[in-house]
Amino acid sequence: MSDFPFLSVLTVAPLVGGLLVVFLPASRGELAKRIALGWSLAVLVLAVFMWIAFDASGDRMQLRESYSWIPRWGVNFTFAADGIALVMLALIALLVPLVILASWHDADNLKRSVPVYFALLLFLEATMIGVFAAADVFLFYVFFEVMLVPMYFLIGSYGGHQRQYAAVKFFLYSLVGGLFMLAAVIGLWVVGGKTFDWQALTQIDISTGTERWLFLGFFIAFAIKAPFFPFHTWLPDAGGAAPAGSAALLVGVMDKVGTFGILRYCLPLFPEASKWFAPWAIALALVGIIYAALLAVGQNDLKRLVSYTSIAHFGFIGIGIFAFTSQAGTGAVLYMVNHGLATGLLFLVVGMLVARRGSALISDFGGAGKLVPVLAGVLFFAGLASLALPGTAPFISEFLVLIGTYTVNKPVAIIATAGIILAAAYVLWMVQRTTQGTLNPALTGVEGMRRDLSVREKVVVAPLIALLLVLGFYPKPVTDVINPAVQATMEQDLNTQDPAPTVGTVQEAHR
Known part of the structure; x- marks a missing residue:
């Protein structure tokens, strides 16, 4: 089964x-939806088989394929996946059919082409899979850029205000x-012997000054994509304007390209520069955690609030990456997955509320749980997962990041915990103002607020x-x-070791 070209087929299939779908007449909207859903489910099934074929105890990079593209420049269609890429590919394959189901009536309500909308979702899936599966730096760059196009049209043609x-x-x-x-x-192609192959580039030696400049070129691109403070200002606008399903993919998956790129390219290709810039990257991550959380508390727009919470979460991921311990690194990658699940759910549920009310403003709600109790309960659960309540998946990843960081940098871990307190504040305040308290009389006259979760919506959130x-x-x-890939990055690429545990006796402690 491992000989099957999973990665190329997964990229091409969507x-x-x-x-x-895109060439269907505009009048065949229902057929477009069914084809898009069926196709995305087929991709999900293929991803399950890929997961089974992947050997967690095997080679670091598996499922490798390589096809000649531009021989003169040393460019190939090379695909390969380690454990970090694998979990992100699985997340994409899971979220896209759920987003298609959740977006079933989005294009209808906007009175725009339904086939084009769902075709754009499939195009976006193809480019997202390609960017995580690419093992050729030039191929990665192509997918990195092309990925912008479907999301641009999803926001610009099918989005809301502004x-x-x-x-x-x-x-x-x-x-x-x-x-x-x-x-x-x-620059990397020039100093790397005119090759773009990722595995070959990890073996080259680069002078200190050149390595730092190359690191900066990649890091700035990834910091904008993630986004890290102060490159974050595009996300609240994009997340607030995008349709809820598209926003779930934007924040749940697309933004992870930034943190994935740091793990896959910055750390292995530029290890010494990564260590040199680490304090600055951690500082940016810390500022992002506190700053974005404070802004989230004051938001009156549900979708912008969720977008700001994601900036804070990316700060935790950044700390986990640049702590350079296997615990923190595993926590960071697990955080990428769990954040995709939790924020994806939160965006989808917020979209359901907004579609019913016809407004994303928190002040237009109030006591909505009395009318749609099941939907309100799911929103509450999604909020608790987003703030990393113990018993939900994000808690494990956040705990690993903090404990792995604490072993090497106690002040950073302690400051970062303030973000947990602020997360509880903005999530619980949001839930209180939307679904709890006195019922807003204006809601009783809104027809959409008389409908609780439908069967289709339950299938999405379950x-x-x-x-x-x-x-x-x-x-x-x-x-x-995840663990083997993270350990290979820390030990083989960065040549770092986890600090040895210090265990003292009671008598030594008293001395």
């Missing part, structure tokens, strides 16, 4: 499905970051709730896949 402004801002920020990366990619609970108590199936 593209083919999108082409089938959608065109948000789409242009998203595109320009990402494009500027891509230009920095392109310069670094060209798998995410189940995974958040199961991984909250038993994350081993995921951590077993």
